[in-house]
Amino acid sequence: MRLFSFSWATTRTADGPGSTNAVIRKRILWLSCMAHALHDGYTDMIYALLPVWQTDFGLGYGALAALRGLYAGAMALLQLPAGRLADKFGTRATLAFGTLLAALGYGLAGLSGTLLGLCVALVISGGGSSTQHPLASGAVSRAYGANARGPLSIYNFSGDLGKSALPAAISLLITMMPWRHALWAMAVVGVVVTAVIALFLPSTPRGMSSEDGTPLQERQGSRSGFSLLFAIGVLDTAVRMGLLTFLPFLLTAKGISRPMMGTALALVFIGGAAGKFACGWLGARMGVIGTVLATEGGTAALILAAVFLPLTPTLILLPLLGVMLNGTSSILYGTVPELTPVERTERAFALFYTGVIASGALAPVAYGFLGDRIGAQGATIATAMTALAIFPLAIALRPRLAGA
Secondary structure, eight states: OHHHHHHHHHHOOEEEEEEHHHHHHHHHHHHHHHHHHHHHHHHHHHHHHHHHHHHHHHHHHHHHHHHHHHHHHHHHHHHHHHHHHHHHHHHHHHHHHHHHHHHHHHHHHHHSSSSHHHHHHHHHHHHTTHHHHHHHHHHHHHGGGGOOHHHHHHHHHHHHHHHHHHHHHHHHHTTTHEEEEHHHHHHHHHHHHHHHHHHHOOOOOTTOOTTTBBBBOOOOOHHHHHHHHHHHHHHHHHHHHHHHHHHHHHHHHTTTOOOHHHHHHHHHHHHHHHHHHHHHHHHHOOOHHHHHHHHHHHHHHHHHHHHOOHHHHHHHHHHHHHHHHHHHHHHHHHGGGGOOOOHHHHHHHHHHHHHHHHHHHHHEEEHHHHHHHHHHHHHHHHHHHHHHHHHHHHHHHHHHHHOO
């Protein structure tokens, strides 16, 4: 498989090894983006299926949340083992196997006649999806070396495309056929993507240089720098998920109508997708720390504005709030390889994604209990204060980054 993949790239680029490396990089990037879109789409597809499962299995809201938690929990817990598997079997084989497992999990969900069978299927699919974030982002990082920040922002943005496309697709399919058949159709999509990854995802050859000519093996890491980056990522995710928990209640208190609520949330998500795409490139040009301080400071200011402004100005600010909320993540993901030795890239991404996924699961619960005590408005203000708490961590990180 590896010989087929590498020779294919070579025959397409007979004008020199530099050209060959450029084609390999592009193939790694776009196939990683394909994997990211599929797996993130699979993850969020559950939201469109929850009402169907509620009716079919007679579930309450707690049980529905548990179904979502099974998938997310398996995905979070198995990220580090996925990195170790990649060390042993290679990125391409592990990512292809994980993609196949995610697809088969949804296929099994379509076959399940009991709630237990559905739960097992979701754990299988979530476990398969655990391979994508650390391995695909690690592959892009290895391919582009010191210039990985921009490509990683494209990779990060591709996940939002999948989150938009696959839930919409499954919602359409379940109006045309039974939900079980719709899941089989989506599983077939995953099998096709598996085949593409297995056949065409290149390995990063030994001795391959980054775009600036620096050999990838020479990249050094900083353990203390990575710890600071990890803490920033956890807090940034907590801010985002905490705010999204209370934003509907804030808007309701301002008198928003139900039809407008969906539009308001869409404005935030559209801004978030744009922020992921733009801020990675912005960080490459303005520096990591300056961009993080700008996005977190902007996040805090816009959260406070959303709390205290009337409805109309708040709605106008929501796309910009989405940019600030999600933009930091692209900067942080793009910084992971700068603080990690090249041979530990996948493990570093696995650890980082484990932290942010766990934060995304636990933060709404923590802010929810806080909201019970001090109200939705007070808890939302607390998310702004959390964003400002990132400032000293980012300043402490500056000396550990070159050109920050």
